[in-house]
Amino acid sequence: MTSSTRGQFTSRFGFIMAAAGSAVGLGNVWGFPTQTASNGGAAFLLIYLLMMALLAYPMLVAELTIGRFGQSNPIASLRKIWTKNKFLAVAFGSIAMLTASMILSFYAILAGWLIGFGAEPILQLIGLHSLADWLVTFSTGRNVFLTVLFMSLTVFVVRRGVADGIEKWSSRLMPLLFGLFLLLIIYILTQDGAMTGLKMYLIPDWSHVNAALVVNAMGQAFFSLSLGVGAMMVYGSYLKKDVNIPKTAGQVAIIDTGVAFSAGLLIMPAMFVARANGVQIFNEVGELISSGNLVFVVLPSLFDTMGFVGEFLSVAFFALMVIAALTSSIAMLEVPVACLHEEMNIKRDKAAMMLGGIILLCSTIIAANFGLLFDWVATASTMYMQPLLGVVWAVVIGWVWHRNALLQEIKQGHPEIETTWFWKIWPWYVKFVCPVAILTVFAYPFL
Numbered sequence: 293m294t295s296s297t298r299g300q301f302t303s304r305f306g307f308i309m310a311a312a313g314s315a316v317g318l319g320n321v322w323g324f325p326t327q328t329a330s331n332g333g334a335a336f337l338l339i340y341l342l343m344m345a346l347l348a349y350p351m352l353v354a355e356l357t358i359g360r361f362g363q364s365n366p367i368a369s370l371r372k373i374w375t376k377n378k379f380l381a382v383a384f385g386s387i388a389m390l391t392a393s394m395i396l397s398f399y400a401i402l403a404g405w406l407i408g409f410g411a412e413p414i415l416q417l418i419g420l421h422s423l424a425d426w427l428v429t430f431s432t433g434r435n436v437f438l439t440v441l442f443m444s445l446t447v448f449v450v451r452r453g454v455a456d457g458i459e460k461w462s463s464r465l466m467p468l469l470f471g472l473f474l475l476l477i478i479y480i481l482t483q484d485g486a487m488t489g490l491k492m493y494l495i496p497d498w499s500h501v502n503a504a505l506v507v508n509a510m511g512q513a514f515f516s517l518s519l520g521v522g523a524m525m526v527y528g529s530y531l532k533k534d535v536n537i538p539k540t541a542g543q544v545a546i547i548d549t550g551v552a553f554s555a556g557l558l559i560m561p562a563m564f565v566a567r568a569n570g571v572q573i574f575n576e577v578g579e580l581i582s583s584g585n586l587v588f589v590v591l592p593s594l595f596d597t598m599g600f601v602g603e604f605l606s607v608a609f610f611a612l613m614v615i616a617a618l619t620s621s622i623a624m625l626e627v628p629v630a631c632l633h634e635e636m637n638i639k640r641d642k643a644a645m646m647l648g649g650i651i652l653l654c655s656t657i658i659a660a661n662f663g664l665l666f667d668w669v670a671t672a673s674t675m676y677m678q679p680l681l682g683v684v685w686a687v688v689i690g691w692v693w694h695r696n697a698l699l700q701e702i703k704q705g706h707p708e709i710e711t712t713w714f715w716k717i718w719p720w721y722v723k724f725v726c727p728v729a730i731l732t733v734f735a736y737p738f739l
């Protein structure tokens with residue numbers, strides 16, 4: 293397939309919205325506040341910010357550059373660089389594609405719940421009480437039903453391609469997400485109890501810091517910037533040659549971190565507003581109720597205490613979560629779709645439907661064996677596979693690719709790059725520091 297027949301992002305704004313859309317997802321609005329709440333508040337925040345700046349951002353530049361150079365799906369892009377070892381290129385490209393699909397298979401279940409929680413107040417209002425209750429009560433049937441719904445939305449967008457699907461919908465949904473976020477934060481911060489939560493969020497409790505927390509923060513940063521699985525590579529391949537990658541990547545990372553930080557500003561205070569309204573937020577041993585429960589138990593009970601305003605807030609809050617999830621899930625599905633479409637010459641919409649169906653099947657298996665599989669799939673794909681694939685991409689950039697070819701690629705969007713600090717540090721940094729640092733974080737708990 294020649295590059296002229298491939299889709300392309302039509303504007304820099306469109307690309308930033310799409311890439312930020314991929315990055316901003318449940319990792320930001322759900323994972324990050326949850327981890328922060330249970331890991332010493334600002335202590336986790338600071339380590340997370342360090343991981344973002346020192347490891348995730350340089351790797352985002354790396355992935356976007358590989359993709360833009362290749363102008364193709366991740367498998368083909370890697371093959372163009374790894375000319376001496378095409379087998380490894382195809383093998384790691386395929387592992388990335390499988391990991392993206394694996395993430396989507398559990399992510400779609402979570403996102404489905406969010407649709408359920410968002411629809412519940414509306415259904416109650418129009419009198420469909422038993423359907424409303426069913427949607428917010430855990431059952432395999434409900435999980436599968438909502439996952440099908442969410443997957444259909446994802447397939448709907450991806451089928452339409454890059455400019456008409458991904459770019460158009462990300463450019464519509466992301467500003468909506470920012471607006472909704474701002475409204476909710478302003479509202480919550482004016483409520484009783486909010487300041488206690490804010491303090492907990494912003495004052496570090498260092499007693500929580502240990503090796504496991506650092507591994508978590510790294511996994512969270514890689515997950516949040518959608519690294520490792522080829523999503524940023526494939527988005528980079530739709531990027532015009534005159535775009536300045538280090539700068540654009542910086543903007544995407546800042547938006548992503550900004551949204552994660554704001555999610556903390558919303559959720560931590562919301563927990564204490566809930567407590568001021570009589571909702572239980574500590575468990576029997578005095579720990580903060582955390583993980584999934586934070587969003588699915590604490591917040592809905594908070595909204596319940598607020599009458600009509602609460603119902604409105606609840607719909608807005610879950611709509612926000614679904615939007616964030618959708619702009620991420622389309623990036624996940626795009627990875628295998630681009631591979632299948634370009635490597636096997638299957639039409640894009642057919643590829644999107646086929647792969648959507650296969651991943652849905654995997655989601656159904658996970659939903660039917662929830663206790664057994666859900667955490668395992670989530671941890672294996674995000675905590676381990678994403679950073680480990682990051683190591684592989686760092687090796688590709690640093691050790692496989694000729695430095696001069698790399699320079700020529702980046703230079704197209706930034707002719708003076710050779711004179712910048714970025715160019716003096718980054719190639720060397722990705723070659724030596726990133727792989728060693730990522731592996732050390734993993735090895736640390738065993739030392």
Ligand code: PHE
Nearest residue numbers: 315317318319320515516518
């Ligand atoms: N970054 C997304 C989030 O924070 C998740 C994601 C991972 C998206 C991998 C695409 C690829 O929720």
